[in-house]
Amino acid sequence: MSSAFAVEITGVDKVFNAGRADAVTALTGVELTIGRGEFVSLIGPSGCGKSTLLRLIADLITPTAGTVTVNGKAARQARLDQEYGIAFQQAGLFDWRTMRRNVELPLELRGVRRAQRRTRVDEMLALVGLADFAGHYPAQLSGGMQQRVAIARALAVHPPLLLMDEPFGALDEMTRERLQDELLGICARTATSTVFVTHSISEAVYLSDRVVVMSARPGRITAIVDVDLGARTEQTRQSAEFFAAVTEVRRALRGSGAAATEPAAT
C-alpha cells in the first residue's frame, strides 16, 4: 500500500547501550512526518542525534521505542526494497573502481542486467554533470566531483527517498554552493524526497522546505521552521526573506540551548 508520506516517525526513542552504565539516550520522543517530494533538513549541535535519526530511517539501526515508516513500509522492508539512497560526508567511493563502476555497484547488487546498468549509469553521471569522467578513478577527481559521484550512486536505483549526512561538509564554500544548486535541481527533476543533515544554518535554509531543529541531551526535536522562499535563484541568498529564515532558525537553535555548543554553525 502506498502512503502519502515519504517518512513517518512516531514516538521514537533511541538508547545506545541500554541497561549498561554507559547507556546514552540519543533520541527521545521523536515525531516527524515528511511528505513526498519534500526536502527536509535536520540541524542541531554535535551529538544531538542527527545521524542517529538518519540511520534509523535507513534501518541501519533500530529504535528502542516507536516506529519508522518509509513510503508506507516498515523501515526494514523499505531498506530491502531499496526505497532510499544514502550519501555521507565522505564520498566513500571504491578507489579501484572507475566512476562508472562505482555508480553501477548498487545496480549490480540489485541484479540489474548489464545493458540496463550501462544506460542508467550514463543517465546518472549526466545528471551530476560528470558524463565525461566515467572512466576516471576517484583519485583523479576533486573532492566535489567525488561527492557528485556519490550522489549519482545514491540515486542510481531511482530511490524515492534520498538520505544525506553532511554530504558537503568537507567541501569549500564555493563548491558547496554549486552542489547545493545541483542537488536541488536533481531532487526537483527526479521528484525525490530528501532528508539532509547539516550543521550549517544557511545551507539548511537554502535547501529546505522545512528545517527540523534538534537539541542535545537528550536529543529531541525542539522546533520545525517552514521555509517559504519559492524557487531558488542567484538572488535568493541575498534576499531579505532568506535572512529572515536564517534568523528564525538561529533563534530556534538558541532557544534549544544549542548555540553555545555549536560555534561552527554559519
Ligand code: ADP
Ligand atoms: P550528531 O550526528 O547529531 O552529531 P549522533 O547521532 O552521531 O549525533 O549521536 C547522538 C548521541 O548518540 C551522541 O551522544 C553519541 O555519542 C551517541 N552515539 C551515537 N552512536 C552511538 C553508538 N553506536 N554507541 C553509543 N553511543 C552512540
Ligand code: MG
Ligand atoms: Mg552526525
